[in-house]
Amino acid sequence: MQTNIQLHSEEAFRILGDPQRVEIMRRLIQKPATISQLGQILGHHPAQIRYHISQLEKIGLVELVFVRKNKNYKEKYYQATTNSVFLNKAIFPWPSDKGQIVILGGDGPALNLLIDRTNESIGSHVFMTIPTGSLDSLIYLREGYCQIAGCHLLDLETGDFNISYIRHLFSIKNITVVTVAYRDLGLMYAEGNPHNISSVSDAVKKKLKFVNRKLGSGTRLRFDGILSDSRIESKEVIGYDLEAQTHNEVGEYIQKGMVDVGLGIASVARQMHLGFHYLFSERYDLVMSTETYQSDFVQILVENLKSKKTREEIKNLGGYDLSHGGQVLTF
Known part of the structure; x- marks a missing residue:
């Protein structure tokens, strides 16, 4: 796990603008968890959690770390890829036609x-x-x-x-x-x-x-x-x-x-x-x-x-x- 990740993209700001995804990140920084476990902790349907996980995977903040086999199904454990996330973005006026x-x-x-x-x-x-x-x-x-x-x-x-x-x-x-x-x-x-x-x-x-x-x-x-x-x-x-x-x-x-x-x-x-x-x-x-x-x-x-x-x-x-x-x- 990395110590920290710095993100600058518009996509990162959009994805982490959802408070539920921030809460998922906090949980997965602490320890790995399954989609079902996260759903129970946060009080959300597993389908919602699965979507949020897919969005966090898209910007490299969450990854599948291991799979545990039970009798009739597999439990997939996800974990954060970093101990902390820094969002860096400066907002300036629109650049001129020749740049800024x-x-x-x-x-x-x-x-x-x-x-x-x-x-x-x-x-x-x-x-x-x-x-x-x-x-x-x-x-x-x-x-x-x-x-x-x-x-x-x-x-x-x-x-x-x-x-x-x-x-x-x-x-x-x-x-x-x-x-x-x-x-x-x-x-x-x-x-x-x-x-x-x-x-x-x-x-x-x-x-x-x-x-x-x-x-x-x-x-x-x-x-x-x-x-x-x-x-x-x-x-x-x-x-x-x-x-x-x-x-x-x-x-x-x-x-x-x-x-x-x-x-x-x-x-x-x-x-x-x-x-x-x-x-x-x-x-x-x-x-x-x-x-x-x-x-x-x-x-x-x-x-x-x-x-x-x-x-x-x-x-x-x-x-x-x-x-x-x-x-x-x-x-």
Whole structure:
């Protein structure tokens, strides 16, 4: 018996959408049983159980394991082929006429601009991005939910970005990393800095209210690192458990007066007319299989990233260093 099976197909979702089949699976994971035994346990006619078994066999979750002969008949015992079942499926908008490439972990004006210019070059909305935490995006890439993961995860031991996380999550083989840019990250607050904020420690001492980022995001990891370095416990930070999904959402909390301060990127602060105090720069990479990188559409994306026009537009957003933009590392 396998430890687990991951299923992705529409047929698997349809078959396991029936609660009776789920209950049969639970029973057959525990121990083998006959159709008659299952019918008695579940209170259903054997013909119904036989149909459900045939459906579960169709997707490889149940198998006949042995037959016991009695005087006048044979007892067929069925058992699950796995100890657990994982159903994995992501639902996105309908793809364009030329296909679809999903980038999870995309959060920021530069990536949005790059995707817009690339889709214009293709003549179709092939690329789409969905804001997701950097760590989650790498996991989703490994599980096949997307073709590209965007991330900016700092390794506190080496000072490098993303590579150690990629090595940990993937068997380093046929993975390609494309650098988009280094971007400035810092404290965002109301325009004019009414609380005269100069650092995270300063904002905590003044008992100002923060908005945090989702657990697993690169920004959340950096914020926790700052607190650790400053010997500040999370319980001392007002609003530590208030989480925003994106940099723009952090800005909206500040604009509405719901919080005083939060970590975000300079380009978003500039777009939203917020104050900004620089803390550090971080490298934002796109991670994908080498096969995906070699595809025609991704090559168009890389060409746009290297183009003078796109680079000038990204530079004008503020807070981006494109000196490494378009660099490629393949494992």
